[in-house]
Amino acid sequence: MIGPIPATMSQRLPPLKAIEAFVAVARTLSLSKAGRELNITKSAVSRRIQALERDLGAPLFRRGGKSLELTADGHAYLRLTGPAFDALHQAASMLSTARRSKCLHVALPQSYASGWLMPRLSTFYGRHPDIELHLDSIGYFDGLEATEADVAIRVARSPPASLHSDKLMNLVQLPVCSPSILRKAPLRSIADLAVHTRLTLASMPDAWPQWLQLAGYPGLACRRTQEFDTMPILMQAARDGLGVAMGIEALCRSDFEERRLVAPFRERLEGVLSLYFCSRKQDVSRRPVRLFREWLIAESMT
Numbered sequence: 219m220i221g222p223i224p225a226t227m228s229q230r231l232p233p234l235k236a237i238e239a240f241v242a243v244a245r246t247l248s249l250s251k252a253g254r255e256l257n258i259t260k261s262a263v264s265r266r267i268q269a270l271e272r273d274l275g276a277p278l279f280r281r282g283g284k285s286l287e288l289t290a291d292g293h294a295y296l297r298l299t300g301p302a303f304d305a306l307h308q309a310a311s312m313l314s315t316a317r318r319s320k321c322l323h324v325a326l327p328q329s330y331a332s333g334w335l336m337p338r339l340s341t342f343y344g345r346h347p348d349i350e351l352h353l354d355s356i357g358y359f360d361g362l363e364a365t366e367a368d369v370a371i372r373v374a375r376s377p378p379a380s381l382h383s384d385k386l387m388n389l390v391q392l393p394v395c396s397p398s399i400l401r402k403a404p405l406r407s408i409a410d411l412a413v414h415t416r417l418t419l420a421s422m423p424d425a426w427p428q429w430l431q432l433a434g435y436p437g438l439a440c441r442r443t444q445e446f447d448t449m450p451i452l453m454q455a456a457r458d459g460l461g462v463a464m465g466i467e468a469l470c471r472s473d474f475e476e477r478r479l480v481a482p483f484r485e486r487l488e489g490v491l492s493l494y495f496c497s498r499k500q501d502v503s504r505r506p507v508r509l510f511r512e513w514l515i516a517e518s519m520t
Contacts, residue, residue, distance in 0.1 A: 232273040239266035241303050244296045247286045321350045322506040325367035328355040329449035333469040342513050349506050369497040377494055382502045384495045386518035391425055391487040394456055394465035394479045405482040408435050415461030416440040420447045425464040433485045
C-alpha cells in the first residue's frame, strides 16, 4: 500500500499530466478510451502511467493481456486524486463561465473598426465598464462562420439566414477624392471622371458600375483603374490623391470634416449593401451580447 509521503518527497508532486492520465485510465480501465479523452495516443497514456508508477514506487494497475485492473494502491490513489481533478475541472469551468460573462469577441471589417466603431467605444465603456471587448478584423463579407467570435458587424446584401441579424444602417456609396486632384483636373460633371484614375475595392467590384448606372452614365470609361484589397488602403489612396474612390459615407465623415476628402457629386447609391449586427441565435439574450447589441443599434441611429 502507498504509505505516508516522506518529508523529502512532500515538496514535489508527480507531473499533473501523469496524474490526469491515471485518473482517466482508472475510471475507464482502457488506455485507448483515456487517450481519446485526453486527445493523446494510447502509447503516450501508457508512458505517463509508467512514469507515475516509478515516481510513486508502487504499481497502480494489474495488467493481464488486454485487461487492466486497479491494484489496492491504485484504488487508494484514485480515491484521493479523482475528486481533486474533478475540483480542478470545476474551478476551470467556473472561471471560464465567469470570464465569458464579461468578455465579448467582436468580428468586423477593419474599416468599420477604425472608421466607425472606435470613435464611439468610449460611450459603451462608460455605460458598461465591466465588459471587455476584443475586436477581430475580418474580411469584408466574412462573419461568424469564419471566426470564433461571439458577434459580428457584417457588410452584406441581405441578412444571413442562419444567424440573428439586426440591420444597423443602409450603406451609402459615393465617389470621393482629395481636394488636391480637383485643382489639377476639376470634376464639374460626371463625364469628367473619364480623365481620372478610378480607385476600386476588390470585394466590391460592382460599386462603380452601379453608381454610374444610377447617375446616368453607364459604361463611362476612365483614364485608369487601380484596385485595392481593403477599404482602409483604398481610402488612403484617395486621400493621397491617387484617384477617385467609391467610398462609404459613414466611413468618410471625419475625412469630410477635416477636408481630407470631398464628395464632388450629389448622386448617392443606396440600398445595395447594409451593415448588420449578427450573433448566433442562442446567444442573443446573453448579457454582453444583449448590451452590446442594444448600444450598437442606438449608436447606428445617431
